[in-house]
Amino acid sequence: MAHRFHIFRQHRVAFVALIVIVGYALIAVLAPWLAPRDPYSMSGDYPLVAPGTAGYWLGSDPFGRDILSRLMYGARTSLMVGSIAAGLALVLGTIVGVCAGYFGRHIDAVLSRFMEVLFSFPDILLALIIMAILGPSTVNVMLAIGVVYTPIFARIARASTLRVKRAAYVEAARTMGARTPRILIRHILPNISGPLMVQTTLSFAFAILAEAALSFLGLGVEPDAPSWGIMLNEGKDWMQHGWWVAVFPGLAITLAVLSFNVLGDGLRDLIEDTG
């Protein structure tokens, strides 16, 4: 009974996380209508205005831009980078992992070594190197983060494929003359999707963190783009004069990342419970 209750509670927490994520998504999509001010418009009259004054709910930054509006537009940047980077890593990693696991032998050896090389760099450093090559831009951040997280998906997909490919239904499909692409898509993919789904959710969290970190270091999205990482970078030199410039962007990042982590944990429990 206690166990049942625990699972129920966990799922309830995961459900709350899902609602928060949907909230972020809505804000991101509706930012042009929801934002009280233009996120780019600078105002020399209102630099570093404290939260709640002069119509700036969360205050203004050193350039007089509205923090709330920039946070809302920042949600666009974060979620867009998160979804495309995680999606890219999922697609690339699954292709590599399934091929390595299913075909084995030389293909496996080459692909696995290659993934291992990518895995041999701390994630942020690899992303930094890729960004240094490509130059700061939103598209490049997506690419860089996607490539960095590909090996994790490849590893999971490979392990799951190895487990599934000996299953009776795959053998049956093969003896009945199904072609390889059909086996891969109809029989292997659906049966390895659980762990990949969990990893995708968790990668969303990583990707949002990575985008913010890269932008914080000045090697992320375009310097004038509203990004939580850039806001923090600009805010840190001014935080002594106005704590809000450093606090709110960090809260926005933390809540988003936390929600994806909780949802990922919840999904994992769900999959493990149902077997």
Next chain:
Amino acid sequence: MWRYTLKRLGMAVPVLFGISIIAFFSVRWVPGDTITAMLGAQYTEEQAERLREQYGLDQPVVVQYGRWLSQILRGDWGTSVYTRQPVIEAIAERLPVTLQLVAMSLAMAIALALPLGVWAAVRRRGPVDASVTVLGLLGLSVPGFWLGTLLILGLSLQLGWFPSGGFIRWSVDPWANLHHLFLPALTLGGAVAAVLLRMTRAAMLDVLDEEYIDLARAKGLSPRRWIIRHALRNALIPIITVTGIQAGYLLGGSVVIEQIFSLPGIGMLSLQAINNRDYLLLQGVILFIGTTFVVINLVIDLIYTWLDPRITY
């Protein structure tokens, strides 16, 4: 055992080769020319040509790679075109800072995560367990660069308890050295503590379900004895593996943390190399960090076999 060690060593060779290729070629694609960056705004084409020749930058890329690799293997990592300092020397100079930062972060993370994780697992589903779960998730989700910024704002700028950045050598003043590194290590260690905490709790929960734990408790062993001698010892293998992986992660995380706290370590060196388009220096740093990562993983794998007698190869 020896055969496995040799085989594992052999597997690392192609990976190291791959790292060298990535280190070398990726840097060639960095936009901007080191030479023109070095000469500044006013230079003649002639000067630039002469410098390119001097650094061998006029040769085909494959030739440059071959030359570079053979030099690397002989221990000549080249000279930074920007500071004119030998790359090996630059790395050696910065390495102690990063090593100390990583070691302190890891020590803090272990000191925090191991007891808390064990405690949470033993008191499963109680208030302690719930708090530890929340703490672990928060630690995973709070960005290090934000945590660092907040710590500077609160503990150094407002309260003045800690310096807001900079580094002082241990040999100069041990107390000031620890004082300066405390906040950076706490920031960097926080995320690692969260991962370790979750891993320790999960590994302990797995072990606590085993029959030999019931037996140990039924025999009337003291809690300290069955928790540490019987449970923790068996849970250690996954914990050590994750610790090793985290040690590698710390190398990457230190890039951001060193930047926030103005610590002159390897992380700051790599950012400088990227911003200055300092080819040889950046190559050296990438090669160094990649190789370190591979060596750490190798050591972890070998410890793994050594710790767990059930694994034989």
